[in-house]
Amino acid sequence: MLGLMQDWPLLCHRIIEHAAKIHGKQEVVTRSVEGPIHRTTYAEIHKRALKVSQMLERDGIKLGDRVATIAWNTWRHLEVWYGIMGIGAICHTVNPRLFPEQIAWIINHAQDRIVMTDLTFVPILEKIADKLPSVERYIVLTDKAHMPQTTLKNVIAYEDWIAQADGKFKWKDFDENTAAAMCYTSGTTGDPKGVLYSHRSNVLHALMANNVDALGTSASETMLPVVPLFHANSWGIAFSAPSQGTKLVMPGAKLDGASVYELLSTERVTHTAGVPTVWLMLLQHMTANNLRLPDLKMVICGGSAMPRSMIKAFLDMGSNVRHAWGMTEMSPIGSVAALKPPFQNATGDARLDVLQMQGYAPFAVEMKITDDAGKELPWDGKTFGRLKVSGPAVAKAYYRVDTNILDEDGFFDTGDVSTIDEDGYMRITDRSKDVIKSGGEWISSIDLENLAVGHPAVAEAAVIGVFHPKWDERPLLIVQLKQGQQATREDILAYMDGKIAKWWMPDDIAFVDGIPHTATGKILKTALRDQFKDYRFPNAAA
Amino acid sequence: MLGLMQDWPLLCHRIIEHAAKIHGKQEVVTRSVEGPIHRTTYAEIHKRALKVSQMLERDGIKLGDRVATIAWNTWRHLEVWYGIMGIGAICHTVNPRLFPEQIAWIINHAQDRIVMTDLTFVPILEKIADKLPSVERYIVLTDKAHMPQTTLKNVIAYEDWIAQADGKFKWKDFDENTAAAMCYTSGTTGDPKGVLYSHRSNVLHALMANNVDALGTSASETMLPVVPLFHANSWGIAFSAPSQGTKLVMPGAKLDGASVYELLSTERVTHTAGVPTVWLMLLQHMTANNLRLPDLKMVICGGSAMPRSMIKAFLDMGSNVRHAWGMTEMSPIGSVAALKPPFQNATGDARLDVLQMQGYAPFAVEMKITDDAGKELPWDGKTFGRLKVSGPAVAKAYYRVDTNILDEDGFFDTGDVSTIDEDGYMRITDRSKDVIKSGGEWISSIDLENLAVGHPAVAEAAVIGVFHPKWDERPLLIVQLKQGQQATREDILAYMDGKIAKWWMPDDIAFVDGIPHTATGKILKTALRDQFKDYRFPNAAA
C-alpha cells in the first residue's frame, strides 16, 4: 500500500524559489571578477535566474542539454546555475585549473552546447575553441563595459544576454531523478570521469548538509564558500545556503590569504569552507599581521587531510574546526568530524585526536570497510580496509562509461583506505592504490610518511610499495632532507623504530633532491613509482 | 536524461539503523509506565525492533497490514514503531484521549490486525474489544511481572513476545512511497479522517526538522518530546532525533508539571516540544517552587497558539522559545517562528511580536493564502485568507475517502485562516469555519476575542458569526465575566472602540455563565453556534 502524501518532486530550482519567497532580502555578497564588491539578494538572484532560463530556451537549449560554466564563485554563477537547472538542462561545472587539453576533452565528452565563462578564462577558451565543435556560443559573465575583444564564437556579455528577457517564465516540473549537474573528477590516471548529479540527489544532499552536525548554518549566519562551485557543488553550499536563507559571501577570483581575510572580516562571516591550502594562506596572513576573526564560528576543511597544527591554530583563535571528507562522486559530503557527546568536552590532544579524523557519516550516507575480497572488516579504529559508501547522493555510474562501479550490495568503492572506530569516526589511512600489501597484510603509506617527517632533518617523505620476492610488496621510504641538514638511513630508521609495528618498518630508504607533486599539492606517487621501477631491495635476495 | 545517482529509497528503518551504527551508545531514557526510570540505547532499540519485525512476520503480518499502537512515549513504543515499519506494515498510532466509541470507529476503519497497548489503556480496550472484529491479538507493552488479568483476545506481554525472537532478521527494501504510518485527525465535525504517511514523507520531514532553524537538535543535545507519538508523529521527533543521534528522554504517562520538570532537570534536557497546556503546567510548577532549568535551551510549542505571557515566561527564565504550527496532514511541521536576521537582536515587545506569530515555512513546505474563490492574496502581514500548503510531507488524500482535497495547483486547504508578511512569517487569525464574513469581507474571530479578554472584567470571550440580513454575517461577542466583576455591553464596546476597524466592532454582546471547550481546551464554537442559533441582532431590522 502506498502512502497518501503529495507528489512533490525534489527539484533544485525549488530551493532558490524558497529562498526568494521566504528569505528574499537575504544578501549575497561577491568580490566580483571585475574588482568591486557586489551586493544582491536571493530575490534578485531568483528573478535573474528565471531570465537565464528564458534566454537558454530562446537559444534552443532543451531538457538534458549540457551547458558548461567555467567560473569563480559569484552571484552570476549562482544565477546561471539555477537558470540552467530550472529547465532541466545540465549545469556542467568545468574546473579551470585543469590543463587546456583536459578542459577540451571534458567539454567534448560532455558535448556542451553553451559555455558560460568568467573574464579570467576567455584566453584559455580562445586557445582551445577550434577543438570544441559542440559549443554553439560563449557567454562571458560580465557586462558590456568589461567585455573583452574576443574571437569566441557567437559571444555575448551575460548582462546584455539576460537584458533581452523579461523574466516572465515558469520553471518546469519533471521527474526528480532528472540530471541537474555534472562534474568531472580530475583522476590522476586515465581519462576524467563525469559524475551526473540528479535534482533529487542535490536536494537531499542540501538537507543533509543543513544538519547541525554537518555544515550547520542557519538564516542568521553567513557562509563564505572558498571551495569553488566547480569543486563538487562547492560541497553543496550553493544548495544548502539558499535552502535555509543563509547569507552567502562569494570570494570571486581572489583566494589568497589577504583577500579571503578581508571578506571574512568585513562581512562578519560565521562559517566558511575550503581546502587546507587556502587555510594555510589565511593563517599565514593573519599571523604575519596579527589579525583576528572574532565572528568566525566554524571552519569546514576538506579536500585533503588537515594537518594537526592547522586545527590547533583555528581552535587557538577561537573558531571551531570541522574536518570533512567526501568526493565528487558523493555530491560530495561523506563524513564530518563533529564532536559527539563523549568528545564534546575533550580538551588538548584528546580533542585534536577526534578533530583530525575524517569524521562520521551523516544520515543517508552508509559506509563499510572491506578487504580485497569484499569481506566486511570490524569498526575497531585499528583495522583498515577499502572504504565503500552508499546513499542517495552517491554515484552509481559515470557518464558515458559502461563499467559497473558498485559492489553486489550497491556500494561504491571510494579508492580510499580507512579505519572506522566504534563511534563511527572514520580515518583515512591511505589511497587503495598506495597502500602497501605485505604478505597479504596492509601497511599505510600515509602513516609511515607522517612518522618520517617527524624526524628533524626530514623535509618531506613519501612511501611506495616495491616488489619483494617473499612478501610481494614492502615499503620503500623516499626522503628529501631539509636544506643543510644531514641524516643517514640508520638515523631515520632508528627514529622510527618502536613507534610502529616491527613489520611496518621500511625495508630501505632512498634519498632524493625533490619529491614530485600534483597541481593540488598532493604527492605524485605515480611518478615516484615510475622513477623507482627498477629499484630492488638490498635484503630481497631471491 | 536521468542523473546517475544511487537508487537508495528513503525508508524509515534506515534512520534507526543509522542511529544504531553511528550513535549506538546514545541513550534513550524513559519514565516507564510501570514507574521506574528506564535507560537504553539506540543500538538496543534497533536490536529489539528487529525482533518486533521478526515476531510480526511470525504472526502473519505482511506489507501494507495495519498494526495499531495505543501508547505513551516510551522506548518500547519506539521499538514497535520501527519494527512495524521495517517490514512495510503500517504503524497506526491511536490517540487514547478520544472517546472509546471513536477509538473503536478508527480501529475498524483502519482494519488493524494487531493492537499494541500500554497498561493504561487495557481497561478501555476491554470495553470495546467485542466491537473490533479485525483485531487478531493484543500485545501489552510490559513484562510478565506487570501483566494484568485481562479478557483481551490472544493477549501476550510484549517482553514475552519478543523473547521468542532471536533478532536474526533483515529489514525489507521497498518503494519509498510505501505507507509507513497512519494517524487519524480528531476533527471537530464528521468522522475522523486517516492520514497515511509514506516512508519518503517521514524521512524528508525528519531531514527538514533537523534544520538549525526548525527543531535544531544535534548529537550533543537532549530532546524531551512531551508531544506524544500518537500526536502526528510526535512532530517528527521519533525520526529526527535518531537520525542525528540526539539523546531522547521519553516522559511516559506522566505529563504533569512536576513530572516533566523532574525529567527536564535530572536528564539535563536542552530541547523540548509540546502543546501550551503542558507548558502552562510546567511554568506553574516552577513558579510555585521557585525552580530553574539552566540546561534548557529551546522550548518548541505548537498544536495551538502560545499566549504571549508564556513566551515571555520562557524568555525570562533564559530559554529560547519557538512557536511551531502544523497539523496531522503535514507530518506535521508547517512553520516555525525562528528569528531571522532582522529580528535576531530584537528585544522586548518587538521580539515577542515575532515569536508570537506561527513562523515561516522551512524548505519543502510551500504556502499561499487565497480568498474563497482561490485567488492568491498578498503577503503584506495584513490581508488574511485561507491558508493552503503543499510539500512532499503534506497529505493529498485521506485513507479510504474518495474526495479530492487539493486545489488545481495541488495545494491542501488547512482550514486555517492567516496572514503572511513580506518576510514569510505566517500568523493564524482564525479557523476558516470560524471567520466572520461580513459583506464579503473577513473579520477574525480570534483577534476580537484576544482584544475582548484585555478588558479587566472579562474572564473569557468567544466570537461567532450570526446571520445578518444586510451583511450576511456579523460578529456576536460572547462574554463570561470574571467572578464578582461587573461590566456592561457599553463598557466593553467602549473598551474595544478605536482598537480595531469600525466595521469589525461586534454588533452585540451576550453574557454567559460559561463557555464550552473541547477536550484539548479549544473553544467549542459548534456548541456556541447551536446555543445562539435563534439569536437575532437588535439592529438587524429586516
Ligand SMILES: Nc1ncnc2c1ncn2[C@@H]1O[C@H](COP(=O)(O)O)[C@@H](O)[C@H]1O
Ligand atoms: N502554533 C499554532 N498556533 C495556532 N494554531 C495551531 C498551532 N499549531 C496547530 N494549530 C491548530 O491545530 C490544527 C491542527 O490540528 P492537529 O492536526 O490535530 O494537530 C491546525 O490546523 C491549527 O488550527
